[in-house]
Amino acid sequence: MAAATTTQTLPLSSIYPINTLMELTLNNNNSKEVTTGTIYCTDEVSNTIVLKKSLVHTTLTSEITVINAAVVTDRRIITAATAADEKEGEKTVLPNVSRRMVEERERRAIKLMEESFSHVNQQASPEGQKIFDKLLKACNEVSWRGESIIVLGEIRVDPPYTSNDCVLIGKGGGLDGHSLERVKNIVNAAAVKYNHGVSGSRD
Structure with a gap:
C-alpha cells in the first residue's frame, strides 16, 4: 500500500x-x-x-x-x-432498538470522542505525548495544563518529562510521597522506552 x-x-x-x-x-x-x-x-x-x-x-x-x-x-x-459481507448484512433481521437506546449510545460515543481529543496536545513533544498516554493507562485521571501533565489533580510533570520534573502540587489532597514515586517510576520507564526506540530507529 x-x-x-x-x-x-x-x-x-x-x-x-x-x-x-x-x-x-x-x-x-x-x-x-x-x-x-x-x-x-x-x-x-x-x-x-x-x-x-x-x-x-x-x-x-x-x-x-x-x-x-x-x-x-x-x-x-x-x-x-467486502461487497458480499455488505449484501449479507442487508439480509440480517435486526432486533428492535429503542430511540432512547440509540440516543444514549450516541451520547457515549460523543463523550468518548471528546475525551480522546482532549488527551492529544499539539503543543507537547512526541515524548511528552507518549508519557501522557502511559500515565493515562496507569492512573486514569490525567490531563494537560499547557505543556505540563497533571496526574490525579495533584502531581505535575513538566517538560522535558523526566522523573526529576515530577512534583506534588497543592496540599491536603491525600496524596503522599509514595504516589509521587509511582508516577516518577512510570515516567522514567516510559522515557527509557521512548529513547530506546528513537536511538534504535537511527541505527
Missing part, C-alpha cells in the same frame, strides 16, 4: 474507511512506530484518525487512540468489508 502522501487529495474517510482493520506506520520525531486497529472514525477538520484497539488481560474491552494523519507514512489493510 502506498504511503498516505500519495492520496493527499482524497478525504480521510476514503483513505481510512470506517470498520476497516488497518496497520499504520507512524513517524514521530524520526521514531518509527507500527500500530494496528480498527478505524473508528476520521475528522477532516483536525486531520485525525480515531483507531479502536481490542485489549486483553484487562477489564476494558477496547482502547481508543487519536492519530494525526500527517504522521502516517504507510498503511496496510488487514481486513476490509
